[in-house]
Amino acid sequence: MKIFISADIEGTAGIVNWKETEPGDQYGYFAEQMTGEVAAACQGALDGGATEILVRDAHDSARNLNPAKLPRKTRVLRGWTGGPYTMMDGINETYSAAAMTGYHTCAASNGNPLAHTMTTSIEKVTINGMPAVSL
Ligand SMILES: [Zn+2]
Incomplete structure (x- = not known):
């Protein structure tokens, strides 16, 4: 079972200011929090039977996640490709489910x-x- 996860940062727990979403200020803390939330979602998917996970880093430069802190069997799509699905770029009909972390209203x-x-x-x-x- 293949799972697709798109990860943003503005809805990450505790974040409240635009300066916290880009390098500098408290960005490092919230990028780490974002990575932790994605890791938890990946682990939940694996516990639920996922065999492959693709994570789309979907905030700003798309270079926010620390792939070394994500479970094995997780691949991360970093940087932008200019594809039409933007924050969902990488998804296709082979995925059984999609989830979003760190999204906002x-x-x-x-x-x-x-x-x-x-x-x-x-x-x-x-x-x-x-x-x-x-x-
Ligand atoms: Zn964002």
């Missing part, structure tokens, strides 16, 4: 101090006039 919503949609310049995304994400 959408722009203009409550629940996360770093809420945004893709970039900080997009307020909402609609498809045929309907919100792509409900608040």
Whole structure:
């Protein structure tokens, strides 16, 4: 059973400020926390019967995770390829399930101090006039 995990940082436990999401300030602490949360998700997937795990590092430079701290059988997709699935890049029909760690609420919503949609310049995304994400 193949599992795909996409990992962001703005929803990582305890993070509250944009400066904590990029190198400098408290970034190192939260990158380590992000890696720990991904490792826990991977271990849970393995305990549940996963045989292969692909983790898409999906924040900013896509070079946030420490692969050495992830369980064996875990591969990490680092850097950006320009693929159409952006933060889900790497997923395909061969995966049995997908999970997200460190994700955040959408722009203009409550629940996360770093809420945004893709970039900080997009307020909402609609498809045929309907919100792509409900608040
Ligand atoms: Zn991010």
